[in-house]
Amino acid sequence: MNRDGLVVTAVDQSSLKKKTAVSSSWILLDREGQSTTLDVDKHVIMRRVQIHARDLRILDPMLNYPSTILGREKVIVLNLEHIKAIITADEVLLRDPMDDNVIPIVEQLQRRLASDYPISQGQGEEEDNHPGVRNNFETGEQNEFPFEFRALEVFLEAICGFLDARTRELESDAYPALDELTSKISSRNLDRVRKLKSAMTRLTNRVQKVRDELEQLLDDDDDMADLYLSRKLAVASSPVSGSGAPHWFLNSPTIGSKISRTMSRGSMETTQEENDVEELEMLLEAYFMQIDGTLNKLSTLREYIDDTEDYINIQLDNHRNQLIQLELFLCSGTVCLSMYSLVAAIFGMNIPYTWKTGHGYVFKWVVIITGPNMLGH
DSSP, X not given: OOTTSOEEOOXXXXXXXXXXXOOEEEEEEXXXXXEEEEEEOHHHHHHHHTOOHHXXXXXXXXXXXXXXXXXXXXXXXXEXXXXXXXXXXXXXXXXXXXXXXXXXXXXXXXXXXXHHHHHHHHHHHHXXXXXXXXXXXXXXXXXXXXXXXXXXXXHHHHHHHHHHHHXXXXXXXXXXXXXXXXXXXXXXXXXXXXXXXXHHHHHHHHHHHHHHHHHHHHHOHHHHHHTOHHHHHHHHHSOOSGGGSOHHHHHOXXXXXXXXXXXXXXXXXXXXXXXXXXXXXXXXXXXXXXXXXXXXXXXXXXXXXXXXXXXXXXXXXXXHHHHHHHHXXXXXXXXXXXXXXXXXXXXXXXXXXXXXXXXXXXXHHHHHHHHHHXXXX
């Protein structure tokens, strides 16, 4: 046992040398919250939980798969950012348990399962004392929140909290940077806002993927029904035919009729139960609203960035208009000076003109008339 309280499974060194597949670290948690660290390859995991390679490939950290929650016959395959897990009806397999982002999830999962186990154990003993009473068959109610949903709730809570924390960190950095940019437009502030906007775009895509996956599940009752692992296990093990009844029961008309009615009623309730996904729907809706609120925060931040960009563009347009006005003023002054220089050049040329003889006052009047005209322009 290591210092984290995790029981490390002993693996034969000779078998490790024979493995050709890439090994990966997993942690196994049972109903009691007890954990076991496994260092096995994907083939061992596939045989243990009975899933296909294409489903396990979704959890490969080397491949960039989008956020996914898949319901299979006996497992739930869950890929939510750094959370890569396989949930069965009585255990959870979580990949890369030593990752900094995964360690808090493992601890939370252990606490949650350990706190819920005494209740479920007491209910199991009560069912053993009353074998004629089964959950969801004769009472129509479920006395225990299914194990797979308790694990799923921990993972959804963790990913929603993780993305919301990243959003708050981004908000705390972005809003002061945008305010500083509006007060002083500089290359440093522009580059800072550019990086924050890129980070916001990446975070928005991550949040959007999780939200879309939850929305897709909520829109399809069949997909939600596939996540009821305990229900499918109970239905598979429940008596659906009269093969389990004693022979003398079937020979008795009264008892045989009662058994037939009971089995028919149980079959109808089982069919209704398979179509009832209200419990899971309420769970998914709660975290869908939370992740949707996180997405709204990012949308508000994007709008604030767009408004800041519009404000900066208006300021730049104003400065550009001022520069254009200055350029027009300088061009007009240059034209006026050019006219004055033209007149002066004409009178300064060393070329004999007949009208220059005895008419020196002409230069004085030309200067007097040209000067005000240039000033007027």
